[in-house]
Amino acid sequence: MDSLTIFLILLALGFVFGKLAEGRHYRSILAREEMLLRLPATSCKKPMGKTLPVGHAELVHGHVVISVDYFKQLLASLRNFFGGTIQSYETLLDRARREAVLRLKESCPTANEILNLRIETSSISKGNSGDRVGSVEVLAYGTAIYYREVSSQHSGL
Amino acid sequence: MFVSNIEEIPGKTITTCYGIVSGSTVRAKHLGRDIFASVKNIFGGELKGYTELLGESRDEALDRMKSQAQQLGANAIVNVRFSTSSVAAGAAEIYVYGTAVTVE
Numbered sequence: 001m002d003s004l005t006i007f008l009i010l011l012a013l014g015f016v017f018g019k020l021a022e023g024r025h026y027r028s029i030l031a032r033e034e035m036l037l038r039l040p041a042t043s044c045k046k047p048m049g050k051t052l053p054v055g056h057a058e059l060v061h062g063h064v065v066i067s068v069d070y071f072k073q074l075l076a077s078l079r080n081f082f083g084g085t086i087q088s089y090e091t092l093l094d095r096a097r098r099e100a101v102l103r104l105k106e107s108c109p110t111a112n113e114i115l116n117l118r119i120e121t122s123s124i125s126k127g128n129s130g131d132r133v134g135s136v137e138v139l140a141y142g143t144a145i146y147y148r149e150v151s152s153q154h155s156g157l
Numbered sequence: 158m159f160v161s162n163i164e165e166i167p168g169k170t171i172t173t174c175y176g177i178v179s180g181s182t183v184r185a186k187h188l189g190r191d192i193f194a195s196v197k198n199i200f201g202g203e204l205k206g207y208t209e210l211l212g213e214s215r216d217e218a219l220d221r222m223k224s225q226a227q228q229l230g231a232n233a234i235v236n237v238r239f240s241t242s243s244v245a246a247g248a249a250e251i252y253v254y255g256t257a258v259t260v261e
Contacts, residue, residue: 010199018201025202045163054168059160059237061215065208067194069201099203116163122241135194135204137211141239143161148168 010070018069022091029098036105041114041142048113055148059141060114062103066096067135093121093136100140111144118142158223159233159260166233169260175229179254180221182214183244211249215239218253231257 042048068076072088079086097119105114120139159166194204226234237255244250 014199014201017199021200021202047167057159057161057167059162061239063208063211063215065204065211067198067201067204070199072201073198115167118162118238120239120241122243134198135207137207137241139211139215139239139241141162141237143163143167145167 011074012071014070014072014074018071021069022095025095025099029095029102032102032106033098036102036109039105039109039111039114041101041105041117043117045116047115047145052147052149054145056146057143058108060104060108060111060144061139061141062100062105062107063137063139064096064099064103065135065137066092066099068092073134093138096121096136096138097140100138104140104142108144110146112147114142114144116142158226160219160223160237160255161233161235162237162255164236166235166260169233171233171235171258171260173231173259175226175231175257175259177254178222178225178229178231178234178257179252180218180223180225181250181252182217182221183248183250184210184214185248211241211251214249214251215253218251222253222255226257229257231259233258233260 040048047054068088072092075088076086100119101117104117108114118141120141122137122139123134159169161167165171193206197204222234222237234255234257237253240252242250242252
């Protein structure tokens with residue numbers, strides 16, 4: 001009986017706080033994505049369109065570790081039984097990827113473009129909680145380029 | 158030291174190639190972080206301790222790769238790739254590799 005109560009409390013905590021955290025995170029992602037719209041990131045190796053001389057280039061990266069809440073973990077394990085899409089993990093990975101790209105862009109706010117953006121995902125808590133995903137790490141990395149006239153203004157970079 | 162993950166440094170020309178350089182670190186998180194993370198696993202959200210830990214180890218791996226390139230006499234590294242693997246429960250390996258070159 002005791003363990004059932006604890007289980008239910010954990011489930012309720014996960015449901016309430018997980019939902020709140022997810023909503024807050026999505027709002028902040030949307031706001032920051034809008035702010036950084038002028039800094040495009042492509043998976044191409046050459047700058048698109050314009051062919052201005054490049055003054056400076058550097059490697060930039062951003063990463064985040066996000067975990068799923070207890071309620072969603074249970075939902076996912078139920079889904080595992082019946083098969084089908086696990087929506088709770090889809091939103092987790094979506095949040096993690098967008099957050100990683102945002103952090104990458106925030107680390108070089110004066111860049112003109114980001115080339116060859118690569119996104120890598122790894123689950124880091126295997127073994128801790130059985131075979132469940134639990135938490136994921138997403139790393140985004142790319143090459144930030146500064147066009148010559150801009151980089152002369154920011155020569156400290 | 159110029160570093161990029163494309164085959165060239167934009168705006169520069171490659172003159173000499175020295176071959177592959179790499180750096181790696183294996184790190185484990187400490188118990189306090191572990192306990193905090195398992196609590197966080199109930200509520201969901203970002204695990205800041207792990208984010209910091211992986212950031213530190215990635216910077217260290219990058220530094221090791223750069224010092225290896227410096228020893229060879231290179232001044233740039235192109236086509237850099239990152240990879241992460243968990244070698245044991247609670248420990249992660251960060252591996253960074255690229256090609257050391259001289260640019261002008």
